[in-house]
Amino acid sequence: MINTQNKEAAQQIMHEAEITRQHARYKIPAKIEIDGKEYKLIDWSVSGCAIENLPQKYCENNICRKAKVIFKFDDFITIVDNISLDFICKQRPGVEAKMIGARFQNLNGAQLAIFNQIITAYLNGDILTEDDIIHAVTKQITYPKKIEKKVDRKKTDKLLILIYFTIFTLVSFLLFVAYQRLFVVQTLNAYVDTNLTAIRSPYPSYIKLSDGLKEGDKVDINDTVALAYFIGGGIQPIHALVKGTVYKLNVLDKQFRNTAEPICMIVPEDATTFIVAHIEHKNFKKLSIGDWANVRLADASSIQAQIIDIKPAEVISSEHTKVLENIYNQARNYDTVILRPSKPLPNEFLNSAVFVTIDTLWQYK
8 A cells, every 4th residue: 555655656756867957846736927927837846847838938038037836725825926937948858849947046945945845745645724834934934133232341330330439429428417417516606816905994085095006016014005185184194904915996096985995905915815616505515625626717727726615605693693784695505615726826816707617526636
């Protein structure tokens, strides 16, 4: 039985002894469409075909044509489109003259897949379906491999550096803010002060300043700084009470002054400058006598100063016993801190505002 089937299948294959023949020809029913007209194929293979009743003009001009090979099955039609044909017009013994040969040129993968699927099904005696054709074609479809984008290492490194730098900057800023809030006490409400001696008018009188007296002059004890001309008559010299430097003249020449009103202010020779700072009471517990502070002066230079006294806001009893009640009283949410500079300050800094920073964790030495 097997020998009989093989013999019947062999009868469907036409083998030729020609050297140029590379593929077996099959008598599988098919048609070919050339220039819009259909012709019957006598036999065909994956390399070429024999066409029946094709006009001789295709032989004479030695031209190539595009064609469609059409396979009609029971319930569907398969068309292999866009096939390039090279015609072979050679008379072969035992072949009718009205048949012309043609070679398939440069078949692509999908075209070859369809031809091979049809031939395989024919030889195996299988019933060909649309799914078989689709499967054969899709197996030949290749999709371009996804090319993974190569990461630009330099750009990545730069981006990482930028991210790390941003994080570092943000963390540093937050730590700095936290440190400032927890350990650093600052105030702009501070000034340079010293012990001044006031020379006052003894009675209501007109004051005549000594000739040539001006701010910055040196005076000694009992030096005459002015003459007082009383309203009822009489003159009294006004003497310096200390040896030092005239800091400020409080009157103009021949100006009237009442009893005890200041005529001039003298900085004693042995006076030392100090800094008065008003600190918010919430920072009171952070400070201790002996702590060092950084002080920025009016000329933008900086010096160190040490806390020598801390005075809380005045108590009620002190305020009510003042000669002039409620004058020059201190705000209750501020405490007074007295600081001694590490070096004496010139008189020109007196009464100038300064900026005080006290780092309670990291102390200056």
